[in-house]
Amino acid sequence: MNEQxxxxxxxxxxxxxxxxxxxxxxxxxxxxxxxxxxxxxGSGKTTTIRMLLGLLEPTRGEGSILGHDIRALPPEARxxxxxxxxxxxxxxxxxxxxxxxxxxxxxxxxxxxxxRGVIGHFSLKPAARVKDLSRGERAGLCLGLMLAPExxxxxxxxxxxxxxxxxxxxxxxxxxxxxxxxxxxxxFSSHQLADVERVADYIxxxxxxxxxxxxxxxxxxxxxxEVHLRFSGVPPALPKIPGLLQAFRTxxxxxxxxxxxxxAIEQALQALAPLQMEMAPISLEDAFISYLGERGEKSFILxxxxxxx
Amino acid sequence: MINLNINTGSNTPIYKQITDQVRMAVASGRLAVDDQLPxxxxxxxxxxxxxxxxxxxxxxxxxxxLIESRAGRGVFVTRKRxxxxxxxxxxxLEPLMDAVIGEAMVLDFTPLELRExxxxxxxxxxxxxxxxxxxx
Numbered sequence: 001m002n003e004q005x006x007x008x009x010x011x012x013x014x015x016x017x018x019x020x021x022x023x024x025x026x027x028x029x030x031x032x033x034x035x036x037x038x039x040x041x042g043s044g045k046t047t048t049i050r051m052l053l054g055l056l057e058p059t060r061g062e063g064s065i066l067g068h069d070i071r072a073l074p075p076e077a078r079x080x081x082x083x084x085x086x087x088x089x090x091x092x093x094x095x096x097x098x099x100x101x102x103x104x105x106x107x108x109x110x111x112x113x114x115x116r117g118v119i120g121h122f123s124l125k126p127a128a129r130v131k132d133l134s135r136g137e138r139a140g141l142c143l144g145l146m147l148a149p150e151x152x153x154x155x156x157x158x159x160x161x162x163x164x165x166x167x168x169x170x171x172x173x174x175x176x177x178x179x180x181x182x183x184x185x186x187x188f189s190s191h192q193l194a195d196v197e198r199v200a201d202y203i204x205x206x207x208x209x210x211x212x213x214x215x216x217x218x219x220x221x222x223x224x225x226e227v228h229l230r231f232s233g234v235p236p237a238l239p240k241i242p243g244l245l246q247a248f249r250t251x252x253x254x255x256x257x258x259x260x261x262x263x264a265i266e267q268a269l270q271a272l273a274p275l276q277m278e279m280a281p282i283s284l285e286d287a288f289i290s291y292l293g294e295r296g297e298k299s300f301i302l303x304x305x306x307x308x309x
Numbered sequence: 310m311i312n313l314n315i316n317t318g319s320n321t322p323i324y325k326q327i328t329d330q331v332r333m334a335v336a337s338g339r340l341a342v343d344d345q346l347p348x349x350x351x352x353x354x355x356x357x358x359x360x361x362x363x364x365x366x367x368x369x370x371x372x373x374x375l376i377e378s379r380a381g382r383g384v385f386v387t388r389k390r391x392x393x394x395x396x397x398x399x400x401x402l403e404p405l406m407d408a409v410i411g412e413a414m415v416l417d418f419t420p421l422e423l424r425e426x427x428x429x430x431x432x433x434x435x436x437x438x439x440x441x442x443x444x445x
Binding site: 034169172173176177179180193197198199200201218221280281282284 | 317322323324350353354357359360361
């Protein structure tokens with residue numbers, strides 16, 4: 001086991017004007033894990049990624065990637081990092097094969113077999129022109145270009161964006177394939193909870209620039225609980241419950257979603273004297289939405305308790 | 310052989326979908342003692358899921374004594390040791406029975422009809438190879 005995290009940040013902060021896009025970020029990504037970087041649009045994911053790669057100067061705080069300061073990444077560290085952006089940049093007049101030939105000149109460790117394997121996996125013809133490729137095919141080409149130098153760390157900024165289900169599946173398969181090497185680390189941002197559920201070991205959740213959770217996927221899912229309470233009449237008012245995320249009230253039922261379910265919460269709910277009370281399992285997507293969703297929308301706001309990860 | 314499938318977006322975590330299906334297959338006799346399961350890597354790539362998820366499912370099943378890893382040969386169904394204490398077994402079974410009975414009542418089945426249907430179903434289940442829980 002290599003003890004040092006592949007990515008580590010301390011107090012990483014970026015202001016655009018008076019507004020913090022990323023605030024006091026403390027992130028640790030262990031080697032060999034697949035981490036899904038989640039958060040709503042505009043929550044600061046891309047800003048974070050750009051800072052990690054030294055493409056954007058942090059306002060304050062520090063970070064390291066593969067043991068190097070993010071403010072001074074040497075070229076040999078960059079070579080060990082594969083980066084896939086939201087906007088794939090390619091020359092339209094090149095063929096798929098030419099793209100590989102062009103890119104390979106910049107990487108001494110270029111592995112042509114991997115390049116061919118990935119483009120084959122996405123059913124790309126080597127002679128096809130870049131300008132004629134579909135969005136999914138372009139994503140496949142970019143993935144091939146990124147993976148051929150055999151990077152230790154992959155940073156993918158919303159790789160699934162705009163992909164059809166078939167291309168998305170190919171992408172996920174490629175990520176699974178990469179875990180064959182246990183020392184490879186994948187850090188990807190995504191809105192596709194289904195993909196996250198398939199491939200991720202860890203999730204980090206960013207909300208308005210603040211890290212709200214960074215833990216194994218199952219730990220996150222396990223910490224958000226939904227409880228159904230049935231009453232003979234109108235449910236009583238809910239007392240102040242620590243960690244309350246949402247509460248939905250119907251004629252005879254109360255559904256309470258909370259984080260860090262504890263004995264104290266259970267007792268508080270039992271004290272309402274429901275006819276029946278049961279814990280309902282919750283999907284990863286529902287857990288995520290409860291965690292980040294507006295607590296006022298479609299729900300009966302009973303408390304504005306601030307929830308910490 | 311066993312046909313494992315998983316669904317994303319389910320209320321049941323993927324590792325638990327796998328353990329549930331293997332347990333069911335063993336209980337119903339579709340998987341017999343000494344049947345081989347796919348390797349962690351092979352199953353992960355077939356289901357397109359993280360190998361750690363399969364590893365976790367297999368670890369849970371191994372802890373229950375349902376499967377074992379034989380060095381250099383793969384993962385096999387073992388002779389089942391007593392999986393749960395009776396008490397725990399009932400705790401798991403009861404909500405399922407309540408669900409079936411509740412549904413049957415809503416659908417206007419009589420207790421007699423339900424009993425007969427239950428007997429008939431029971432008759433269709435082959436006893437699992439490797440004997441009952443009593444011969445351990």
